[in-house]
Amino acid sequence: MDATATTTANGSAAQPLKFLIYGRTGWIGGLLGKLCEAQNIDYVYGSGRLENRVSLEADIEEVRPTHVFNAAGVLGVPTVDWCESHKVETIRTNVIGTLTLADVCMEKGLLLIYYSTGCIYEYDSTHPLGSGLGYVEEDPTNFAGSFYSKTKAMVEELVKKYENVCTLRGRMPISSDLSQPNNFITKITRYEKVVNIPNSMTIVDELLPISIEMAKRNLTGIWNFTNPGVVTHNEVLEMYRDYVDPSFTWNNFSLDEQAKVIIAPRSNCELDATKLKREFPQILSIKDSLIKYVFHPNRNNPAASTIL
């Protein structure tokens, strides 16, 4: 094992908590490490590959964590369309790897926080767009339009049999770092044209610390990991224009027009965040959270979104 991968981040052995995190080079995994540092939580990044059981067992043996975090996954670069032409690679990490880590953690008696996706639903006649009727955690998934979403829904169905796993369904994650390419705002401000549909979204600056708290509380099961309510693409872009860059303009197009420039359909839906809000009553609605955690800190800072 890489010696640096097993060096504790803050050098402290006194902390009772010790996190083993997968996804060191990724957006969410990177932020998790920073949060651990800020909270003085001992943590180590896993050096194993998710699909390699022996490497995961070696990490756990060496690190002896109290909790494991899975922020590793294949999303496709530059977009999830990549997964349509790389199905085996997608299965290897998102299905085989995710299940292997869950299985190893169960065997070792460890709680696993698993960052997954809520892009496994789409609006339908019982949950129509604009109705305020979001999907709850127990609702059967109904979106498998993209191979990425299909594998995530399949694996969630299997992972939920593991009682040691806490599955967090994030959607269209947004953070205050407007230079981060995976940030929903960064994406849509760079698109030539955007659709305009209400969606549930995850404010990373607010909810990622909540996921650490969920580990501390040893919570398990499936959680819609989005801020309550929905916001449309245009509402987000209007806030961007009003807070960040008054000269910003954009063009909309319809779902039919969007279908011509993407390979796989995308999920659009509302998730019901009642379960998360009941556990953490302080969680803000999506629009309030956007203003507090994203747009206020970026006021009059258009350069933030143009740094590549």
Ligand SMILES: NC(=O)c1ccc[n+]([C@@H]2O[C@H](COP(=O)([O-])OP(=O)(O)OC[C@H]3O[C@@H](n4cnc5c(N)ncnc54)[C@H](OP(=O)(O)O)[C@@H]3O)[C@@H](O)[C@H]2O)c1
């Ligand atoms: N970003 C989004 O829009 C979004 C939305 C909803 C849910 N999520 C979920 O959140 C999780 C993290 O997303 P992210 O945005 O942080 O992704 P990211 O920035 O693309 O990072 C992915 C991480 O996974 C690692 N990884 C990939 N395959 C691996 C494997 N087989 N074994 C070990 N590590 C592996 C990568 O490391 P290498 O570079 O070494 O491969 C990288 O560190 C994913 O599961 C994703 O599905 C993301």
